[in-house]
Amino acid sequence: MPASARPAGVVVTAEEMRRALRRMAHEILERNEGADGLVLLGVPTRGVPLAERLATALGEIEGAPTPVGSLDVTLYRDDYARTGPKPLGRTALPVALDGRVVVLVDDVLYTGRTIRAAMDAVIDNGRPAAIQLAVLVDRGHRELPIRADFVGKNLPTAPDEEVRVHVTECDGADEVVLA
16 A cells, blocks of 8 residues: 555554564564474563464464463563552463573564563573564664564654554554554
């Protein structure tokens, strides 16, 4: 779809999201020489369905399932004093993490603080061989030295802009909107 035909504010359409996730699945397989030893962990909320979609794509390409789960980072966040208590989410580890390559999956990479919290949570749950990061959107403005290994779309933004990822599982539609 040409950019001029998109609804206002939409920067990634459903079809572009599907293609980006498929490309990211191929990149994950190439970097890791296959899916053996991989586990995908989505960071709630929208990282979980994105991780499930990546796992489906990996399974279609490789012909075997890739373990996928979720990783709640609430207790590892560094903004507790500012935001106050938040409800705990669910961590569901499909396999032991020791010796595996853990691919953290999130919707948007911004400051890097959520991913720092996710890495702490992973390490508290085992000793992986490596931790890699897959994000649908990298919008820049890092506060911590964190870089994504697999990116669906680099989207330079102003600090006052908001990037909203919508996924059918949570929002009823697939799109990325810049507000």
